[in-house]
Amino acid sequence: MAPTSTPARRPAPLPLALTMGEPAGVGGEVTLGAWLRRDAAMPCFFVIDDAARLQSLSARLGLKVPIERIDAPEEAVRIFPAALPVLDRPLGIEILPGKPAPAAAEAVRRSIETAVALVQQGRAGAVVTNPIHKEVLYAAGFAFPGHTEFLAALAGIATPPIMMLLCPELRVIPVTIHVSLADALRTLTTESIVVAAEITAAALRSDFGIARPRLAVAGLNPHAGEGGSMGTEEQTIIGPAIAALREKGIDATGPFPPDTLFTPRARRTYDAAICMYHDQALIPIKALDFDGGVNATLGLPFVRTSPDHGTALDIAGTGKAEPGSLMAALRVAADMTANRARS
Template sequence: MPVGAPLVASFGDPAGIGPELLLKAWIARHDEGLAPFAVVGSLSHMERLAAAPGAAPHGAHVEMRAIGTLDEAADVFGDALPVIDLGPLDQPLGRPTREGARMALAALDHAASLAVSGKASAIVTAPIAKAELQAVGFDHPGQTEFVAAACGVKAEDAVMMLAGPSLRVVPMTVHTALSAVPALLTQDLIAGRIRIAARALQRDFGIAHPRIAVAGLNPHAGEQGRMGDEEIRVIAPALEILRTEGLAVVGPLAGDTMFHAEARERYDLAVCMYHDQALIPLKALDFDRGVNVTLGLPVIRTSPDHGTAFPLAGTGRASANPTIAAIRMAAECAQRRAA
């Protein structure tokens, strides 16, 4: 799938499964029809990982080649995994270290700069360990906010969407206590994030007139105020503003009836009020194919929807499906945006 400039992938925490899954994705490049991508990280660590038992499925040989610039990736990709080498690393698998965290941060920073400069058509970020990164100076809640800052975009304008073959969801609030959610929900937050999501669905996903279903916060969407009034005070007025702007939004809907097969046919995106309301149905339907997509940025950024999984590192048991899905989605979005 030609997308112009190659994709770039930061290899995540080297003690985790991210580098291994990028190796597996490259091995599957022909079968999966993946666009060319280069990995930013430690070539020595990747080579040692490729030689470990179980890292390469069915004993597949992984050829790697250091490249000086991303322009070389497309020519190399068919025969070898292109790696932008940031230096040697002696990192045990499954046991995160400060040295590994520094390498993960350097890889993320370099990959983001390639995307922001336009040298990469998109960035795919492998999983990191936030606690380890914070110990070496990482001062963002996560990679989403880091990439947003690299783009000069305010963190609140970087919207997280989880997307799989069966469902796309956007949570209004993410990593926050459930007790704090009602106070965080405002008309401006809901309307602003839905606008960003609608524009992204048009530009990056090719949906000319996106249909958006919005969940309520409370059981039965508040049942006309008997189980909470956030739907009446906050959510419904925000949706009315969006309708006057021409957006096809419905809701607030009862969260327990939004995700069965017939209901999903009626919308392109489900907007939810808190983390689990969005991620439970997404992971139930598309557990190993879910992709984290950051909307509202001038660059395309995707990530597999899982963590570092330190206990699985080097065992060969981690599935590359989410990483392959993230690479494919990044390429598809880049192609649509370029067109």
């Protein structure tokens, strides 16, 4: 009988690096809640935060989450089943829920930088970010519009990454993001649509395991312009982008009237919708799954996800914050990392 060989054991997935986010917001309590509600499907994660702050918050909310300080991400896998692993970064100041402190801005920024560095070093599997309070960061000299642009700078990439919002029923990509509606209309171009769609198609293949992604492109105007009677951007900007994508071998269709693009029947016909501006993309995703939506950044050399909500300063420290979106972000990050490793 021929000797049998033992299959090589696949290494355990690396723990996910979760950032502090705005310490006066709900990031800490959704982090505690995500660990408390963990199940067998929850990937291992550690948080880069002030361990004493999380201990105090846990006691305040009556959550009884054991906190254990770690010196390195490698310790998280052993600790995670019994305690929340925290890569301790003391703030040195008292934080009051709902009251952002400018003195904490540097620690918030360093938490993001540390998470990215650990992933780049191969010591963490992906970056998952808790929400930040941009006004406080801007006041402290933060020179980026938000997480996405900061992560692109840390990654050293020239092409701006793309924001995808997703839930089990829908994936959407806004071509223009954090600008006024007037600026979105002025800056929307054929090239920007093509770039966003190309990055999306590549990510659907590598990060979501979709071999032949189908993209639906939204119109800009009511009824997708009604043949030009309600606007001509569909003919002059969006239509040429769809034609260019098809020439590149990408299955892109449209432009479709935005008021019917997100119905249950329509959603079955595509894998992601390319939207022209921020609210066109975010309204349907939040209407479908406000507590479970996820923000994923496409086009980075590492995986990054985030809960699809803000700092919620008005309910911070009350125990009302739901951890569902963060839990979904952690699971999506783990799935994207596994798919990327297989591609």
